[in-house]
Amino acid sequence: MKRNIVLVGMMGSGKSHIGRKLAQRLNWQFVDTDRKIERSVGMSISDFYRHEGEKAFREKEFNILQQVSRYHEAIISFGGNFPMNIEAYRVLHRYGYIIALQSDPHRVEERVGRHIGKRPTVDYGNLHEFVIKMIRSWEDIYSYCDYVVDTTRGGASQLVETIVEEIDRQGVSFAERKQKEYE
Ligand SMILES: Nc1ncnc2c1ncn2[C@@H]1O[C@H](COP(=O)(O)OP(=O)(O)O)[C@@H](O)[C@H]1O
Numbered sequence: 001m002k003r004n005i006v007l008v009g010m011m012g013s014g015k016s017h018i019g020r021k022l023a024q025r026l027n028w029q030f031v032d033t034d035r036k037i038e039r040s041v042g043m044s045i046s047d048f049y050r051h052e053g054e055k056a057f058r059e060k061e062f063n064i065l066q067q068v069s070r071y072h073e074a075i076i077s078f079g080g081n082f083p084m085n086i087e088a089y090r091v092l093h094r095y096g097y098i099i100a101l102q103s104d105p106h107r108v109e110e111r112v113g114r115h116i117g118k119r120p121t122v123d124y125g126n127l128h129e130f131v132i133k134m135i136r137s138w139e140d141i142y143s144y145c146d147y148v149v150d151t152t153r154g155g156a157s158q159l160v161e162t163i164v165e166e167i168d169r170q171g172v173s174f175a176e177r178k179q180k181e182y183e
């Protein structure tokens, strides 16, 4: 039996947007791992990454994953800075139903380019090449996921219903939250 739903995928695939709507639809909590890391270290992801480096970031991220992976009735959006690695996958998959969101390059470019500067690791000067490379780096992950959703087309409400129907179709059941366990 699972406890939560984890959304993974490249930046601009819609994790935050769809995650919030899915949480509303199910009346669950929405949790963003990047925001939790930022609260825990007291600085932005980009500052932490710049000051402490990738190894420290990965350790912190793993730490947070272990914590949130045990949550019940939560939609957990996994930060899109890097493709999920196998250790993160194992931790999240124990209790989480893992959904990968993906979109075609032109849509990712359009979404990420909408707020220039918002995502500190994006190369906005070379957006097209950056997006192609990022999409490629996520390709190997999809076969590990429980469900892959293409978010290139379709509004968020429609995509949320598609996800809910698929979970029903697969007969996934989730343990209920019995006590307050979040921040
Ligand atoms: N299905 C969708 N339909 C319309 N706009 C969307 C959809 N999914 C995401 N967006 C928009 O695209 C942008 C990036 O989405 P976001 O949820 O922040 O992606 P991520 O968290 O995966 O980087 C946001 O401005 C969001 O409102």
Ligand SMILES: O=C(O)C1=C[C@@H](OP(=O)(O)O)[C@@H](O)[C@H](O)C1
Pocket (backbone or CB within 6 Å): 009, 010, 011, 012, 015, 016, 034, 045, 046, 078, 079, 080, 081, 118, 119, 120, 121, 122
């Ligand atoms: O560019 C970056 O480093 C970030 C991009 C965002 O990713 P998403 O677009 O996946 O939300 C988010 O993880 C965080 O704010 C940092």
Ligand SMILES: [Mg+2]
Pocket (backbone or CB within 6 Å): 015, 016, 017
């Ligand atoms: Mg996001």
